[in-house]
Amino acid sequence: MSTINVNDITKHADVIASCGTKVGQVDHLEGSDQIKLTKHGDGLHHLIPVSWVKEVKDNQVLLTKDSEEVKSDWKPA
Template sequence: MTAINVENIKSHADVIASCGTKVGEVDHLEGNDQIKLTKHGDGHHHLIPVSWVGEITDNKIMLIKDSQEVKDTWVQV
């Protein structure tokens, strides 16, 4: 697996689950190991680990988790 360069994770990039569903947009990085998503429909930010990122292309962050797993395990902040 290719290492992910966290510097390529940009604000407002779409975050896409492995199933193709958009699960959010990047707000910013929290340190070097968490991605904070913009506020979700529930009015909260969510954190996902950078380790879930499989690929970064065309202002899209592609995850290795499907949308249900992401929503079941992301951290609400």
């Protein structure tokens, strides 16, 4: 298992769930363990833990959870 370098997570990178669905875009990092997403269709920012990140490549943040899990477990910011 590879370690994610949080410095590779860039502003406005697409956040892609394990099922291939785009669940948001990176707004910025909150500390070293949370990713704050840009406002969603509900008008809110959401936080997801960096621990959900499987890989960062091609300006995309790929997650280990599918979109349903992400949306049920993310926290409003």
